Amino acid sequence: MAEAQLHDFPSLFSLDGKVAVVTGGSRGLGLNAASALLQAGAAKVFISSRKASACTSACAALNALPNLRPGAVAIPVPADSATLEGVRDLLAQVSKHTGHVDILLANAGATWGEGFDTHPDSAFAKVMDLNVRGVFNLIREFAPLLQKRASVEEPSRVVITSSVAGLGVGTLGKQGTYGYSASKAAVLHLGRNLAVELGPRGITVNSICPGFFPSKMSNGLLEMAGGLEGMGKANPMRRLGRGEDIAGVVVYLTSRAGAHVNGAAIEIDGGALWQRGQLDVKL
Ligand SMILES: NC(=O)c1ccc[n+]([C@@H]2O[C@H](COP(=O)([O-])OP(=O)(O)OC[C@H]3O[C@@H](n4cnc5c(N)ncnc54)[C@H](OP(=O)(O)O)[C@@H]3O)[C@@H](O)[C@H]2O)c1
Numbered sequence: 001m002a003e004a005q006l007h008d009f010p011s012l013f014s015l016d017g018k019v020a021v022v023t024g025g026s027r028g029l030g031l032n033a034a035s036a037l038l039q040a041g042a043a044k045v046f047i048s049s050r051k052a053s054a055c056t057s058a059c060a061a062l063n064a065l066p067n068l069r070p071g072a073v074a075i076p077v078p079a080d081s082a083t084l085e086g087v088r089d090l091l092a093q094v095s096k097h098t099g100h101v102d103i104l105l106a107n108a109g110a111t112w113g114e115g116f117d118t119h120p121d122s123a124f125a126k127v128m129d130l131n132v133r134g135v136f137n138l139i140r141e142f143a144p145l146l147q148k149r150a151s152v153e154e155p156s157r158v159v160i161t162s163s164v165a166g167l168g169v170g171t172l173g174k175q176g177t178y179g180y181s182a183s184k185a186a187v188l189h190l191g192r193n194l195a196v197e198l199g200p201r202g203i204t205v206n207s208i209c210p211g212f213f214p215s216k217m218s219n220g221l222l223e224m225a226g227g228l229e230g231m232g233k234a235n236p237m238r239r240l241g242r243g244e245d246i247a248g249v250v251v252y253l254t255s256r257a258g259a260h261v262n263g264a265a266i267e268i269d270g271g272a273l274w275q276r277g278q279l280d281v282k283l
Contacts, residue, residue: 167188
Protein backbone atom coordinates (compact mmCIF):
# COMPACT_ATOMS: atom_id res chain seq x y z
CA MET A 1 0.00 0.00 0.00
CA ALA A 2 1.23 3.48 -0.90
CA GLU A 3 0.81 4.77 2.68
CA ALA A 4 3.34 2.23 3.91
CA GLN A 5 6.05 3.55 1.62
CA LEU A 6 7.62 6.61 3.21
CA HIS A 7 10.01 8.52 0.97
CA ASP A 8 13.29 7.83 2.79
CA PHE A 9 12.86 7.27 6.50
CA PRO A 10 16.53 6.74 7.43
CA SER A 11 17.39 10.30 6.35
CA LEU A 12 14.25 11.95 7.79
CA PHE A 13 16.10 13.55 10.72
CA SER A 14 19.41 14.09 8.93
CA LEU A 15 20.96 17.56 8.55
CA ASP A 16 23.62 16.26 6.21
CA GLY A 17 25.63 19.14 4.71
CA LYS A 18 23.44 21.92 6.14
CA VAL A 19 24.77 25.37 7.04
CA ALA A 20 23.48 26.89 10.29
CA VAL A 21 23.84 30.05 12.35
CA VAL A 22 23.17 30.00 16.11
CA THR A 23 22.96 33.23 18.11
CA GLY A 24 23.65 32.82 21.80
CA GLY A 25 25.49 29.67 20.74
CA SER A 26 28.43 30.05 23.11
CA ARG A 27 26.73 28.37 26.09
CA GLY A 28 23.46 27.06 27.51
CA LEU A 29 20.58 26.10 25.24
CA GLY A 30 22.24 27.57 22.14
CA LEU A 31 25.32 25.40 22.63
CA ASN A 32 23.09 22.34 23.16
CA ALA A 33 21.31 23.13 19.90
CA ALA A 34 24.54 23.77 17.98
CA SER A 35 25.93 20.45 19.16
CA ALA A 36 22.76 18.71 17.97
CA LEU A 37 22.93 20.36 14.53
CA LEU A 38 26.54 19.23 14.06
CA GLN A 39 25.91 15.70 15.32
CA ALA A 40 22.91 15.42 12.98
CA GLY A 41 25.26 16.06 10.05
CA ALA A 42 25.49 19.83 9.53
CA ALA A 43 28.59 20.88 7.59
CA LYS A 44 29.05 24.37 9.05
CA VAL A 45 27.63 25.82 12.24
CA PHE A 46 28.38 29.47 13.01
CA ILE A 47 28.48 30.23 16.73
CA SER A 48 27.64 33.78 17.75
CA SER A 49 27.54 35.70 21.02
CA ARG A 50 29.04 39.00 22.18
CA LYS A 51 32.20 37.56 23.73
CA ALA A 52 34.72 36.44 21.13
CA SER A 53 36.59 34.22 23.62
CA ALA A 54 33.34 32.42 24.58
CA CYS A 55 32.54 31.76 20.89
CA THR A 56 36.05 30.41 20.31
CA SER A 57 35.91 28.06 23.33
CA ALA A 58 32.46 26.80 22.33
CA CYS A 59 33.71 26.07 18.80
CA ALA A 60 36.76 24.25 20.18
CA ALA A 61 34.44 22.02 22.24
CA LEU A 62 32.14 21.41 19.27
CA ASN A 63 34.98 20.69 16.86
CA ALA A 64 36.33 18.10 19.32
CA LEU A 65 33.08 16.07 19.24
CA PRO A 66 33.94 12.53 18.13
CA ASN A 67 31.05 11.88 15.75
CA LEU A 68 31.00 14.81 13.32
CA ARG A 69 30.60 14.42 9.56
CA PRO A 70 34.05 14.59 7.88
CA GLY A 71 34.92 18.26 7.28
CA ALA A 72 32.14 19.52 9.57
CA VAL A 73 33.15 22.65 11.44
CA ALA A 74 31.93 25.13 14.04
CA ILE A 75 33.06 28.69 13.26
CA PRO A 76 33.09 31.58 15.80
CA VAL A 77 31.38 34.81 14.65
CA PRO A 78 31.16 37.16 17.65
CA ALA A 79 28.53 39.91 17.39
CA ASP A 80 25.94 41.78 19.44
CA SER A 81 22.56 40.71 18.08
CA ALA A 82 20.74 43.40 20.10
CA THR A 83 21.79 46.10 17.61
CA LEU A 84 21.26 46.42 13.86
CA GLU A 85 24.99 47.13 13.38
CA GLY A 86 25.77 43.95 15.32
CA VAL A 87 23.39 41.88 13.18
CA ARG A 88 24.89 43.33 9.99
CA ASP A 89 28.38 42.59 11.29
CA LEU A 90 27.27 39.00 11.96
CA LEU A 91 25.90 38.71 8.42
CA ALA A 92 29.17 40.08 6.99
CA GLN A 93 31.24 37.57 8.99
CA VAL A 94 29.06 34.62 7.96
CA SER A 95 29.06 35.77 4.31
CA LYS A 96 32.87 35.43 4.21
CA HIS A 97 32.45 31.65 4.61
CA THR A 98 29.19 30.83 2.80
CA GLY A 99 26.82 32.10 0.12
CA HIS A 100 23.77 30.53 1.74
CA VAL A 101 22.31 29.56 5.11
CA ASP A 102 19.84 26.67 5.64
CA ILE A 103 19.10 27.07 9.36
CA LEU A 104 18.95 30.15 11.58
CA LEU A 105 18.50 29.73 15.34
CA ALA A 106 17.48 33.07 16.87
CA ASN A 107 18.34 31.99 20.38
CA ALA A 108 20.26 34.80 22.10
CA GLY A 109 18.18 36.26 24.90
CA ALA A 110 18.45 38.12 28.18
CA THR A 111 16.27 38.67 31.22
CA TRP A 112 15.94 41.12 34.10
CA GLY A 113 14.34 40.46 37.46
CA GLU A 114 13.15 43.34 39.62
CA GLY A 115 9.92 44.25 41.42
CA PHE A 116 7.15 46.08 39.60
CA ASP A 117 7.43 49.43 41.41
CA THR A 118 11.13 49.89 40.66
CA HIS A 119 11.38 47.89 37.41
CA PRO A 120 13.68 50.12 35.30
CA ASP A 121 12.74 51.47 31.89
CA SER A 122 16.32 50.79 30.73
CA ALA A 123 16.09 47.09 31.69
CA PHE A 124 12.74 46.67 29.92
CA ALA A 125 14.19 48.32 26.80
CA LYS A 126 17.36 46.20 26.89
CA VAL A 127 15.38 42.97 27.10
CA MET A 128 13.00 43.99 24.30
CA ASP A 129 15.90 45.11 22.08
CA LEU A 130 17.63 41.73 22.21
CA ASN A 131 14.66 39.36 22.61
CA VAL A 132 12.30 40.94 20.05
CA ARG A 133 13.79 43.72 17.92
CA GLY A 134 17.09 41.85 17.58
CA VAL A 135 15.26 38.71 16.44
CA PHE A 136 13.32 40.64 13.79
CA ASN A 137 16.50 42.34 12.53
CA LEU A 138 18.32 39.01 12.48
CA ILE A 139 15.64 37.22 10.42
CA ARG A 140 15.20 40.15 8.02
CA GLU A 141 18.94 40.56 7.41
CA PHE A 142 19.51 36.82 6.94
CA ALA A 143 16.44 36.26 4.72
CA PRO A 144 18.39 36.63 1.44
CA LEU A 145 20.92 33.96 2.51
CA LEU A 146 18.12 31.72 3.79
CA GLN A 147 16.30 32.06 0.47
CA LYS A 148 19.34 31.16 -1.66
CA ARG A 149 18.76 27.37 -1.60
CA ALA A 150 15.24 27.29 -0.18
CA SER A 151 12.60 25.33 -2.09
CA VAL A 152 9.18 23.79 -1.59
CA GLU A 153 10.83 20.40 -1.13
CA GLU A 154 13.65 21.65 1.10
CA PRO A 155 12.62 24.81 2.92
CA SER A 156 15.13 26.75 4.99
CA ARG A 157 14.37 27.02 8.69
CA VAL A 158 14.21 29.67 11.36
CA VAL A 159 13.79 28.57 14.97
CA ILE A 160 13.18 31.25 17.62
CA THR A 161 13.88 30.49 21.27
CA SER A 162 10.88 31.91 23.11
CA SER A 163 9.83 30.57 26.53
CA VAL A 164 6.84 29.21 28.40
CA ALA A 165 6.95 32.67 30.03
CA GLY A 166 5.56 33.89 26.69
CA LEU A 167 2.58 31.53 27.00
CA GLY A 168 1.73 31.87 30.70
CA VAL A 169 2.44 34.55 33.28
CA GLY A 170 6.15 34.98 34.10
CA THR A 171 7.81 35.54 37.46
CA LEU A 172 6.03 38.20 39.55
CA GLY A 173 6.96 39.90 42.80
CA LYS A 174 10.48 40.82 44.00
CA GLN A 175 12.24 39.37 40.95
CA GLY A 176 9.48 40.19 38.46
CA THR A 177 10.45 39.51 34.84
CA TYR A 178 7.77 41.71 33.22
CA GLY A 179 9.85 42.80 30.24
CA TYR A 180 11.16 39.28 29.67
CA SER A 181 7.73 37.68 29.76
CA ALA A 182 6.28 40.34 27.43
CA SER A 183 9.27 39.93 25.08
CA LYS A 184 8.79 36.17 24.84
CA ALA A 185 5.06 36.55 24.05
CA ALA A 186 5.93 39.22 21.46
CA VAL A 187 8.56 37.12 19.74
CA LEU A 188 6.21 34.12 19.59
CA HIS A 189 3.65 36.19 17.73
CA LEU A 190 6.38 37.66 15.53
CA GLY A 191 7.25 34.06 14.64
CA ARG A 192 3.67 33.30 13.59
CA ASN A 193 3.54 36.43 11.42
CA LEU A 194 6.86 35.61 9.78
CA ALA A 195 5.81 32.00 9.21
CA VAL A 196 3.05 33.21 6.91
CA GLU A 197 5.18 35.96 5.35
CA LEU A 198 8.21 33.79 4.63
CA GLY A 199 6.55 30.43 3.94
CA PRO A 200 6.00 31.34 0.27
CA ARG A 201 9.71 32.19 0.06
CA GLY A 202 10.54 28.66 1.22
CA ILE A 203 11.40 29.50 4.83
CA THR A 204 9.61 28.03 7.84
CA VAL A 205 9.54 29.95 11.13
CA ASN A 206 8.83 28.11 14.36
CA SER A 207 9.40 28.76 18.05
CA ILE A 208 10.51 26.63 20.95
CA CYS A 209 9.25 27.40 24.44
CA PRO A 210 11.58 25.89 27.02
CA GLY A 211 10.59 25.63 30.68
CA PHE A 212 13.37 25.57 33.29
CA PHE A 213 16.77 24.43 32.04
CA PRO A 214 19.74 25.03 34.33
CA SER A 215 21.89 27.72 32.65
CA LYS A 216 23.71 30.92 33.51
CA MET A 217 20.47 32.81 32.87
CA SER A 218 18.15 30.61 34.91
CA ASN A 219 20.38 29.59 37.83
CA GLY A 220 19.55 32.65 39.96
CA LEU A 221 15.80 32.10 39.59
CA LEU A 222 16.20 28.38 40.17
CA GLU A 223 18.04 29.09 43.42
CA MET A 224 15.27 31.47 44.54
CA ALA A 225 12.65 28.86 43.77
CA GLY A 226 14.18 26.19 45.97
CA GLY A 227 17.07 24.90 43.89
CA LEU A 228 17.46 22.30 41.17
CA GLU A 229 16.14 19.41 43.15
CA GLY A 230 13.00 21.13 44.46
CA MET A 231 12.12 22.55 41.06
CA GLY A 232 12.77 19.22 39.40
CA LYS A 233 10.45 17.43 41.82
CA ALA A 234 7.71 20.02 41.25
CA ASN A 235 7.69 19.29 37.50
CA PRO A 236 5.06 16.80 36.23
CA MET A 237 7.95 14.78 34.73
CA ARG A 238 9.92 15.06 38.01
CA ARG A 239 12.98 16.70 36.46
CA LEU A 240 14.16 19.92 34.80
CA GLY A 241 15.03 20.23 31.13
CA ARG A 242 18.35 19.01 29.78
CA GLY A 243 20.41 19.36 26.60
CA GLU A 244 18.89 16.40 24.77
CA ASP A 245 15.41 17.84 25.21
CA ILE A 246 16.46 20.91 23.20
CA ALA A 247 18.47 18.80 20.74
CA GLY A 248 15.52 16.58 19.82
CA VAL A 249 13.09 19.39 19.07
CA VAL A 250 15.65 21.50 17.20
CA VAL A 251 16.67 18.58 14.96
CA TYR A 252 12.99 17.76 14.34
CA LEU A 253 12.17 21.35 13.32
CA THR A 254 15.25 21.78 11.12
CA SER A 255 15.30 18.39 9.36
CA ARG A 256 12.97 17.02 6.66
CA ALA A 257 10.86 15.64 9.52
CA GLY A 258 9.74 19.19 10.33
CA ALA A 259 9.48 20.53 6.77
CA HIS A 260 5.71 21.11 6.93
CA VAL A 261 5.66 22.53 10.47
CA ASN A 262 5.36 26.31 10.22
CA GLY A 263 4.25 28.93 12.73
CA ALA A 264 4.28 26.40 15.57
CA ALA A 265 5.34 26.93 19.17
CA ILE A 266 6.60 23.80 20.89
CA GLU A 267 6.72 23.70 24.69
CA ILE A 268 9.69 21.80 26.14
CA ASP A 269 8.83 21.92 29.83
CA GLY A 270 7.63 18.51 30.96
CA GLY A 271 4.07 19.86 31.02
CA ALA A 272 4.85 22.41 33.77
CA LEU A 273 3.02 25.18 31.87
CA TRP A 274 -0.26 23.54 32.80
CA GLN A 275 0.54 23.67 36.52
CA ARG A 276 1.90 27.21 36.49
CA GLY A 277 -0.49 28.43 39.16
CA GLN A 278 1.22 26.12 41.66
CA LEU A 279 4.73 27.56 41.15
CA ASP A 280 6.21 30.86 42.33
CA VAL A 281 8.79 31.43 39.60
CA LYS A 282 8.71 30.92 35.86
CA LEU A 283 11.36 31.64 33.23
N1 LIG B 1 17.44 28.38 30.62
C1 LIG B 1 16.13 28.42 30.69
O1 LIG B 1 15.53 27.90 31.63
C2 LIG B 1 15.33 29.07 29.58
C3 LIG B 1 13.94 28.92 29.59
C4 LIG B 1 13.18 29.50 28.59
C5 LIG B 1 13.79 30.20 27.58
N2 LIG B 1 15.14 30.36 27.59
C6 LIG B 1 15.73 31.13 26.48
O2 LIG B 1 16.79 30.39 25.91
C7 LIG B 1 17.72 31.29 25.30
C8 LIG B 1 19.12 30.92 25.78
O3 LIG B 1 19.16 31.09 27.19
P1 LIG B 1 20.13 30.25 28.16
O4 LIG B 1 19.33 29.80 29.30
O5 LIG B 1 20.93 29.30 27.37
O6 LIG B 1 21.01 31.47 28.71
P2 LIG B 1 22.56 31.72 28.83
O7 LIG B 1 23.30 30.51 29.26
O8 LIG B 1 22.67 32.96 29.65
O9 LIG B 1 23.00 32.02 27.31
C9 LIG B 1 22.68 33.21 26.68
C10 LIG B 1 23.49 33.28 25.39
O10 LIG B 1 23.14 34.48 24.69
C11 LIG B 1 24.32 35.26 24.44
N3 LIG B 1 23.96 36.67 24.44
C12 LIG B 1 23.47 37.42 25.45
N4 LIG B 1 23.28 38.68 25.04
C13 LIG B 1 23.63 38.73 23.72
C14 LIG B 1 23.66 39.74 22.73
N5 LIG B 1 23.31 41.00 23.01
N6 LIG B 1 24.07 39.41 21.48
C15 LIG B 1 24.45 38.15 21.18
N7 LIG B 1 24.46 37.15 22.07
C16 LIG B 1 24.05 37.44 23.33
C17 LIG B 1 25.27 34.86 25.58
O11 LIG B 1 26.64 35.07 25.29
P3 LIG B 1 27.43 36.49 25.54
O12 LIG B 1 27.24 36.84 26.98
O13 LIG B 1 28.84 36.20 25.14
O14 LIG B 1 26.81 37.49 24.61
C18 LIG B 1 24.98 33.36 25.63
O15 LIG B 1 25.64 32.68 24.57
C19 LIG B 1 17.27 32.69 25.68
O16 LIG B 1 16.53 33.26 24.63
C20 LIG B 1 16.37 32.44 26.88
O17 LIG B 1 15.42 33.46 27.06
C21 LIG B 1 15.93 29.81 28.56
